[in-house]
Amino acid sequence: MYQGKRFLLTHIWLRGFSGAEINILELATFLKEAGAEVEVFTFLAKSPMLEEFQKKAIPVIDDSDYPFDISQYDVVCSAQNIIPKTMIEALGKPQKKLPKFIFLHMAALKEHVLEQPYIHQLEEKLSSATLAISEEVVQKNLNRFFKVIPNLHYYPNPAPESYAALEHLARPFPKNILVISNHPPQEVLDMKPILAEKGIRVDYFGVWSDHYELVSPELIATYDCVVGIGKNAQYCLVMGKPIYVYDHFKGPGYLTDTNVTQAALNNFSGRGFEDKAKTAEELVSDLLEHYQEAQAFHQQHLEDYRNKYTISTIVGEIYQSIETKQRDITCLDQEEIAYIKAISLFIETRLVRLENDVTNLWESIHHYERLNQEMCVTKEALEQDLAAKQAELEIIKTSRMFKLFQFLRKVKGFFFRQRTH
Numbered sequence: 001m002y003q004g005k006r007f008l009l010t011h012i013w014l015r016g017f018s019g020a021e022i023n024i025l026e027l028a029t030f031l032k033e034a035g036a037e038v039e040v041f042t043f044l045a046k047s048p049m050l051e052e053f054q055k056k057a058i059p060v061i062d063d064s065d066y067p068f069d070i071s072q073y074d075v076v077c078s079a080q081n082i083i084p085k086t087m088i089e090a091l092g093k094p095q096k097k098l099p100k101f102i103f104l105h106m107a108a109l110k111e112h113v114l115e116q117p118y119i120h121q122l123e124e125k126l127s128s129a130t131l132a133i134s135e136e137v138v139q140k141n142l143n144r145f146f147k148v149i150p151n152l153h154y155y156p157n158p159a160p161e162s163y164a165a166l167e168h169l170a171r172p173f174p175k176n177i178l179v180i181s182n183h184p185p186q187e188v189l190d191m192k193p194i195l196a197e198k199g200i201r202v203d204y205f206g207v208w209s210d211h212y213e214l215v216s217p218e219l220i221a222t223y224d225c226v227v228g229i230g231k232n233a234q235y236c237l238v239m240g241k242p243i244y245v246y247d248h249f250k251g252p253g254y255l256t257d258t259n260v261t262q263a264a265l266n267n268f269s270g271r272g273f274e275d276k277a278k279t280a281e282e283l284v285s286d287l288l289e290h291y292q293e294a295q296a297f298h299q300q301h302l303e304d305y306r307n308k309y310t311i312s313t314i315v316g317e318i319y320q321s322i323e324t325k326q327r328d329i330t331c332l333d334q335e336e337i338a339y340i341k342a343i344s345l346f347i348e349t350r351l352v353r354l355e356n357d358v359t360n361l362w363e364s365i366h367h368y369e370r371l372n373q374e375m376c377v378t379k380e381a382l383e384q385d386l387a388a389k390q391a392e393l394e395i396i397k398t399s400r401m402f403k404l405f406q407f408l409r410k411v412k413g414f415f416f417r418q419r420t421h
Contacts (some may be wrong), residue, residue, distance in 0.1 A: 003035035005074040010082040013044035019230045020106045021049050026160050028058050030311050041084050043348045073099040080114040088340050091332045100128040100322045108136040117145045128322040131155040134267035153318050157231040158311035159238045163217040168240040170295050174224035176201040180232050183248045190280035233268035237305035242294035250277045254294040
């Protein structure tokens with residue numbers, strides 16, 4: 001289906017392991033493995049995400065003036081309304097061949113302006129399909145901007161096939177738990193000592209932690225349970241792995257027949273369950289008490305969720321839809337081109353730069369926090385060592401040998417003084 005096809009994916013930046021950036025990586029990887037030629041355009045490419053594309057030999061282009069030949073592409077999938085400048089300019093002239101344009105929207109919150117169709121009329125004029133991560137994105141964002149959404153499809157954070165290839169093995173109780181979060185609430189952090197007392201290990205993965213790396217099916221498979229939101233839900237659903245949906249928006253906890261529909265509508269973000277806030281003690285109790293029920297739910301629905309959330313199924317449906325529907329694109333006029341280029345320039349030179357500065361600042365703060373923690377640990381170790389030495393010295397001072405030494409020293413001093421006189 002994709003053999004010999006050429007795709008360009010765009011995203012405003014590629015630098016960390018956010019859900020949106022991982023979606024681009026996974027989509028690019030799937031298409032390449034399926035035989036397509038794939039490139040990615042971005043305004044900012046940095047470690048650690050850039051290395052993930054390099055490992056898979058997927059070209060990442062961050063030159064805004066790169067001379068893209070629009071006629072050489074079959075599909076352009078645009079996140080955040082990002083389209084390279086040279087392609088926008090080409091849309092102002094008649095072309096023998098144009099790609100199909102797909103627009104992907106991955107956030108529902110109003111403050112996430114870049115995940116909205118913020119360039120006026122761009123999608124109405126170009127889109128062969130508009131994709132939303134969840135129904136919440138449609139209701140809270142897209143419906144505010146479109147009278148009719150162009151060929152709406154859902155792209156519900158689909159999981160790569162490699163996740164579905166591994167299946168959770170049932171356990172009598174969880175011995176180790178994986179927490180995946182870039183913004184964990186305090187009660188989730190406070191679970192660790194409580195679970196440790198019960199002999200259960202907890203590992204935290206996220207931008208704030210000592211483990212900031214790309215999640216993999218092999219990693220998740222080594223744990224008995226996952227606590228997290230967003231894409232992690234789909235990963236677990238196609239593996240049959242119990243996931244406890246809870247984070248800074250709170251959440252429903254383990255997925256059940258009662259809550260899963262509402263949780264999915266809100267992209268498994270925890271939104272819609274803000275009244276389910278729990279203390280660390282309540283979280284631990286809920287995690288352990290309902291673990292068996294969670295395993296049963298995931299096993300019962302495993303095949304359904306594999307059919308619903310694997311990337312090959314989702315992308316295949318979207319691709320067939322845009323291939324069978326003809327979409328004529330009329331040339332953009334020069335005023336429209338100037339407007340789109342101006343907005344894109346502002347995004348690149350102001351917003352991306354500011355966001356990158358903020359990210360660098362937070363990284364520096366986290367770096368010095370880690371240094372401070374290391375210094376505190378070192379200080380505590382030195383203080384303990386000093387206390388041990390002082391205790392050892394006190395023992396020596398009270399020993400008979402030391403007292404004898406002190407006596408002999410005084411005698412020696414007495415005779416020395418006698419000689420000098």
